[in-house]
Amino acid sequence: MKTIVSYSLLLFFLSFFSTGCSEDKPEGTIFDPSDIKRNQFDLWLLDHYVNNYNIDLKYRIEDMEIDQSYNLVPATMDNSIKLAKLIKHLWLESYDEIAGIDFMRTYVPKVIHLIGSPAINAEQQTEVLGTAEGGLMVTLYKVNELNLNSIDSLNYYYFKTMHHEFAHILHQTKNYPKDFDKISTSDYSPSGWMNRKEEEALQMGFVSPYASSEPQEDFVEVIAIYLTHSNAYWEELLEKAGTEGSTIIQKKFTIVRNWLRTSWNIDIDKLRSTVERRSKEIQNLDYSLDQ
Numbered sequence: 001m002k003t004i005v006s007y008s009l010l011l012f013f014l015s016f017f018s019t020g021c022s023e024d025k026p027e028g029t030i031f032d033p034s035d036i037k038r039n040q041f042d043l044w045l046l047d048h049y050v051n052n053y054n055i056d057l058k059y060r061i062e063d064m065e066i067d068q069s070y071n072l073v074p075a076t077m078d079n080s081i082k083l084a085k086l087i088k089h090l091w092l093e094s095y096d097e098i099a100g101i102d103f104m105r106t107y108v109p110k111v112i113h114l115i116g117s118p119a120i121n122a123e124q125q126t127e128v129l130g131t132a133e134g135g136l137m138v139t140l141y142k143v144n145e146l147n148l149n150s151i152d153s154l155n156y157y158y159f160k161t162m163h164h165e166f167a168h169i170l171h172q173t174k175n176y177p178k179d180f181d182k183i184s185t186s187d188y189s190p191s192g193w194m195n196r197k198e199e200e201a202l203q204m205g206f207v208s209p210y211a212s213s214e215p216q217e218d219f220v221e222v223i224a225i226y227l228t229h230s231n232a233y234w235e236e237l238l239e240k241a242g243t244e245g246s247t248i249i250q251k252k253f254t255i256v257r258n259w260l261r262t263s264w265n266i267d268i269d270k271l272r273s274t275v276e277r278r279s280k281e282i283q284n285l286d287y288s289l290d291q
Contacts, residue, residue, distance in 0.1 A: 041077060044081075053104060053105055053108055055111070056111045075115060075144060080143060082148065084114075085285055085286075087162065099266050109169065111138070113139040115139060129157060130158075130164075132168065160225065164220050164223070171220070176255065176256075183248060183252055197209070202237065203241055204248075205244070206221075207237065219256065222253055227268070
């Protein structure tokens with residue numbers, strides 16, 4: 001079975017999101033605080049996600065929020081708690097450290113939806129790792145197979161998606177230089193990328209086959225793959241790309257690095273070091289709801 005990442009961007013919302021979130025820090029919460037019956041996890045989410053980051057983390061399946069073409073099951077409470085803790089520790093607080101306390105509270109997607117099962121397209125024999133809707137909601141699948149003992153698995157199924165989607169939000173708010181789009185203009189293929197092997201994509205100057213689908217995906221894949229892998233992995237990736245491919249990838253990375261620094265005052269190397277350090281701490285996290 002081929003595994004792909006699906007990004008269902010609803011472009012209608014982009015102008016709303018960029019104008020509504022790029023200027024002002026949100027005050028209070030956009031979610032209805034009405035008196036509903038909440039369990040201990042709901043109360044923890046209210047404190048740590050809704051009140052702190054203005055994010056509604058949904059772990060119960062809501063029909064209106066899911067693709068009805070998939071046969072999906074809810075995420076378990078235990079794994080939802082663990083992943084909520086991990087998202088806070090590895091993603092939200094990593095950016096807090098590097099970009100300042102107000103950054104994520106301004107630009108994060110407002111809904112994170114957790115689904116227990118994979119999303120399988122039986123006709124195409126593909127598996128969707130995550131979906132995003134216009135910078136407003138990110139859906140993560142396969143939560144019931146959460147593996148705390150493998151940071152590679154956590155990055156592959158959840159955090160690469162989180163970094164990828166957040167990079168979309170950032171470049172939709174402050175666009176990156178169009179020189180990036182010109183580097184591999186003739187090699188992008190919106191449908192043909194699925195038939196490209198990883199090594200072929202690397203040698204063409206793409207960090208992944210999906211990066212070769214279109215320029216915006218190329219741009220955010222550079223960020224997501226760099227942030228979720230070690231320097232040793234990155235160097236190995238460049239070696240596999242060969243002289244021509246690695247030269248193209250490094251040219252793209254230079255634009256990415258400079259854009260993050262000049263547009264957002266974010267040092268991508270410091271951010272990756274922070275993510276790596278926090279990744280080593282996950283075995284010692286308190287996964288109870290006491291904190």
